[in-house]
Amino acid sequence: QLQLQESGPGLVKPSETLSLTCTVPGGSISSSSYYWGWIRQPPGKGLEWIGTISYSGSTYYNPSLKSRVTISVDTAKNQCSLKLSSVTAADTAIYYCARHLWGSHGPYMDVWGKGTTVTVSS
Amino acid sequence: DIQMTQSPSSLSASVGDRVTITCRASQTISTSLNWYQQKLGKAPKLLIYAASSLQSGVPSRFSGSRSGTDFTLTITSLQPEDAATYYCQQSYSPAYSFGQGTKLEIK
Numbered sequence: 001q002l003q004l005q006e007s008g009p010g011l012v013k014p015s016e017t018l019s020l021t022c023t024v025p026g027g028s029i030s031s032s033s034y035y036w037g038w039i040r041q042p043p044g045k046g047l048e049w050i051g052t053i054s055y056s057g058s059t060y061y062n063p064s065l066k067s068r069v070t071i072s073v074d075t076a077k078n079q080c081s082l083k084l085s086s087v088t089a090a091d092t093a094i095y096y097c098a099r100h101l102w103g104s105h106g107p108y109m110d111v112w113g114k115g116t117t118v119t120v121s122s
Numbered sequence: 123d124i125q126m127t128q129s130p131s132s133l134s135a136s137v138g139d140r141v142t143i144t145c146r147a148s149q150t151i152s153t154s155l156n157w158y159q160q161k162l163g164k165a166p167k168l169l170i171y172a173a174s175s176l177q178s179g180v181p182s183r184f185s186g187s188r189s190g191t192d193f194t195l196t197i198t199s200l201q202p203e204d205a206a207t208y209y210c211q212q213s214y215s216p217a218y219s220f221g222q223g224t225k226l227e228i229k
Contacts (some may be wrong), residue, residue: 039166047158047166047209047220062217063123096165105172106213108156112165 002026004097004113012091012120018084022097022113029078030055035100035107036073036080040093041115048093052100052107053080060107087120094118124148124212128221136229139200143224145210147191154214155193157186160223161206169208170195202228 008020020038028034037052037060051061053071061069070083084091094117098109125148135141145155153173158166168177170186173193183198197204205228210221 046223047160047211049211049216049218049220060216064217101171103172105152106154106215107218108168108171108211108213109158109166110168110171110177112167115165 002028002099002111004099004111006095006097006113006116008095008116008118010117010119012087012118013122014088014120015086018082018087018091018118018120020082020095020097020116020118022080022082024078024080024099027078028099029073029080030075032056033101035102036071037098037100037107037109038071038080038082039096039098039109039112041096042090042093050082050084050095052102054102089120092118092120123217124151124215124219126210126212126219126221128208128210128224130224131222132225132227134227134229135200137200137202141197141200141204141226143195143208143210143226145193145195145221147193147212147214150191151212151214153188154212155186155188156211156213157184157195158209158211159204159206160209166209171213197226200228204228 038050094115097113099111157170160166173188
């Protein structure tokens with residue numbers, strides 16, 4: 001069973017950049033069969049898709065976050081990274097890394113990390 | 123943006139019951155609809171993709187269907203381990219939005 005592992009600071013100051021990394025074991029991050037991305041969940045609330053990246057580096061972002069989000073892949077390190085700039089308290093959430101499959105019916109997330117909590121506070 | 127509206131927001135049912143959760147899209151999304159189960163303190167788990175395809179390893183008591191822009195997740199013969207919050211997600215267009223969730227309690 002593939003296990004994704006998110007890592008990064010648990011506390012970020014307002015106006016700074018949130019940076020998280022997802023480690024994908026086994027080298028499958030380079031597979032053309034999969035996409036990789038991020039979803040978040042504010043405390044006690046629902047899920048919000050942040051964005052996705054393909055093995056070739058094509059990116060797809062939530063329009064509401066697009067101006068602040070960058071997702072990248074480092075195949076040498078088997079990692080997918082998320083950067084979210086100019087954070088505010090509204091960005092406080094559990095951040096999940098997830099493997100995406102992308103078929104004729106669009107993307108869906110079949111493997112999830114356990115999530116990492118990020119709090120935005122001074 | 124496509125809005126996804128789930129109903130009910132919460133429900134309580136007994137072991138062995140048949141449960142249905144509905145998700146309505148604000149516009150046509152074909153069969154680009156997925157269902158996830160999230161247990162308390164855990165990451166979501168994929169149950170159904172493309173409206174009615176059962177994810178590998180998911181019990182067959184879970185099923186999905188579509189009627190126009192209305193989608194239904196059905197759980198037949200409810201089990202204690204099915205207590206969770208269930209989310210639908212449209213995969214038709216960005217922002218690939220989720221419904222607000224349906225919390226299922228076992229009596």
